[in-house]
Amino acid sequence: MPPRMIDVAKRADVALSTVSYALNGTRPVSASTRRRIMRAMEELGYRPNALARGLASKRTRILALLFPTPERGLGVTEMEFVTGAADAAREHGYHLMLAPSELRDIHELEHLTGQGLIDGALVMEVRLDDERVDLLGQAGLPFSMIGRTSDPGTISYADIDFEQTTRDAIAHLMELGHRCVGFLNHSPSALSVGYGPTVRAAEGFRRAASDAGIAHIERPCGDNAAAGKAAFHELRASSPELTALVVMNERAVIGVMNALDEISWRVPDDFSIVSIVSSTRVTEMMRPQLTTLEPPSTELGRLGVQILLDQLERPHDEPLPPTQKLLPCRLVVGASSGPPPAR
Amino acid sequence: MPPRMIDVAKRADVALSTVSYALNGTRPVSASTRRRIMRAMEELGYRPNALARGLASKRTRILALLFPTPERGLGVTEMEFVTGAADAAREHGYHLMLAPSELRDIHELEHLTGQGLIDGALVMEVRLDDERVDLLGQAGLPFSMIGRTSDPGTISYADIDFEQTTRDAIAHLMELGHRCVGFLNHSPSALSVGYGPTVRAAEGFRRAASDAGIAHIERPCGDNAAAGKAAFHELRASSPELTALVVMNERAVIGVMNALDEISWRVPDDFSIVSIVSSTRVTEMMRPQLTTLEPPSTELGRLGVQILLDQLERPHDEPLPPTQKLLPCRLVVGASSGPPPAR
DNA sequence: TGCCAGATTCGAAGCGCTTCGACAAAGTCT
DNA sequence: AGACTTTGTCGAAGCGCTTCGAATCTGGCA
CATH class of the missing domain: 3.40.50.2300 (Response regulator)
Structure with missing residues (x-):
């Protein structure tokens, strides 16, 4: 029912592939042709189908956020990781998918990576020795961490200092x-x-x-x-x-x-x-x-996504040095700290 | 690189389509054939590709969670909506995608629905008169609400009583x-x-x-x-x-x-x-x-998803009565309430 | 005027799966 | 025993897009 790329192509009187090139900048398209195509898109209210695009290109523009739900629930800080990450993802044209991965349930994780649904993952609540990290490494899925393992090696992360x-x-x-x-x-x-x-x-x-x-x-x-x-x-x-x-x-x-x-x-x-x-x-x-x-929870969330995207969008053959950042906390003086009593 | 359905089919010595039927139960498959197929899948470590599946079937098993980020951030209650919803989605084999929709930015929403990425949406932080709800209605996208508009009509929701x-x-x-x-x-x-x-x-x-x-x-x-x-x-x-x-x-x-x-x-x-x-x-x-x-925040999150899924999984021609539920809050007596002073 | 490199554009082959019509084999009924 | 379901399986046609090789059209230059 929604317009497809072929509809745009016909209306602009060009080949289907030309529309694709104009849309993605994959190959040069002359200015006049591009204009016609853009206009056709607007007139039809065309939106590329994310699934088809993903299937053909092997890139979905979807990131997974792995957050385990610990015993007593997540707090404000964790919520801010999530909103920060979601915001950053959206700004870069990506989607953020919630993957409530219990630490034990490595199977879930395999399921997720196996589906070809996601381009990369952001891992929250990292332990010094974290099997999720190992698994992602093996799966060859690009990922970054909010937090870090004891020896992050070349894995990118953003963490509190x-x-x-x-x-x-x-x-x-x-x-x-x-x-x-x-x-x-x-x-x-x-x-x-x-x-x-x-x-x-x-x-x-x-x-x-x-x-x-x-x-x-x-x-x-x-x-x-x-x-x-x-x-x-x-x-x-x-x-x-x-x-x-x-x-x-x-x-x-x-x-x-x-x-x-x-x-x-x-x-x-x-x-x-x-x-x-x-x-x-x-x-x-x-x-x-x-x-x-x-x-700086929101910042950490944002940064985690940015670091991940840097990796994803780098040409695949470059050596890419991992980005590893530590952010300081900000002192907010309240009414609970003062000089010691003169005992 | 990962095994495809055709690989499973060859190994089980059946047609590609038979594998699909066995996997989805779309058509009857004899017990012996089914067994062979299952074994082939296991041996190959086969995982169906979610994108291809979605493209062909028009069902992605992805839900969107629309949560605006109000001025001063989200609290514990909202976090619990999210985790509840994510959990429920996972239990039903669905994914939950975060859509940080600013209320103003209706465009984002159109973008999301237009992509064919999601099967349905769960709307949080609903106002009595909410344009997102109108838009989703027009877009013909199935959705439910955590909260409700002034006149929910036939829209399903879960809200606090x-x-x-x-x-x-x-x-x-x-x-x-x-x-x-x-x-x-x-x-x-x-x-x-x-x-x-x-x-x-x-x-x-x-x-x-x-x-x-x-x-x-x-x-x-x-x-x-x-x-x-x-x-x-x-x-x-x-x-x-x-x-x-x-x-x-x-x-x-x-x-x-x-x-x-x-x-x-x-x-x-x-x-x-x-x-x-x-x-x-x-x-x-x-x-x-x-x-x-x-x-009952976690419950509301879960319920919101369940209500939405009921709708999605109902055969498309049934009249389906909307599910609308109000949940009570639970009284937790602390130390801030006692008899009035005898003034 | 004729030939060629460069700039654009085209057509077709998939991506991995669902689904539809068809068909063979195995009952079912009279 | 013949006509007719039923059950299980197959092959092929897409889903809407990317991408590759090849075709077309310029203009420049001899």
């Missing part, structure tokens, strides 16, 4: 006068499965604190308020000299604040908290509003 | 003893563009309060803490008898709590707050944890 982020968090607290800072990480299970951010933030924090020459304590913590509360009490018991906490765990931080309430400590007068890698959309909901190092 | 939700919120507060309850809505602009939830919650609240025979005040409020704070002070000035607030505005509610702090009112001892249509993922972050009517 955790080294810098933890350094910034500590710098902020040191400027305020703190000299003993703790770090509350994601859950032990995130650490044990080798979830990238968890491991890297821990390492970054360790190094940053030791470079800065300050005392620090570090531990994982379950993703809920109760665990956060317990963790705080334990930390205080074992390290009473602690005056501030860097937290990369939005759910646990609530528990920490509740624990502070319990012992009638005020934030930031008696204790400071800096959240890292959490969106202001979330920290603004807390009272007092948390100081945070906000991740 | 705002009538019930506001009634439940009021019932909860009345049980606690409140007799004068206010309602803080979304922003005036949401109201004026006719964003469905905003309008329907307001109506629902009005009716529920009046049915319950209690006093109530109702007003929109900007989506930020400052506006929330100002709104509360104004409400208190004009209606000092107010003892509780129902709020459908996650960002403004923070401002309300700050305002309460300012006048040294405690929640819930001096004033009660019930959040509606906000995820516990969010209300758990507040202190005190907000009582909320949590929307």
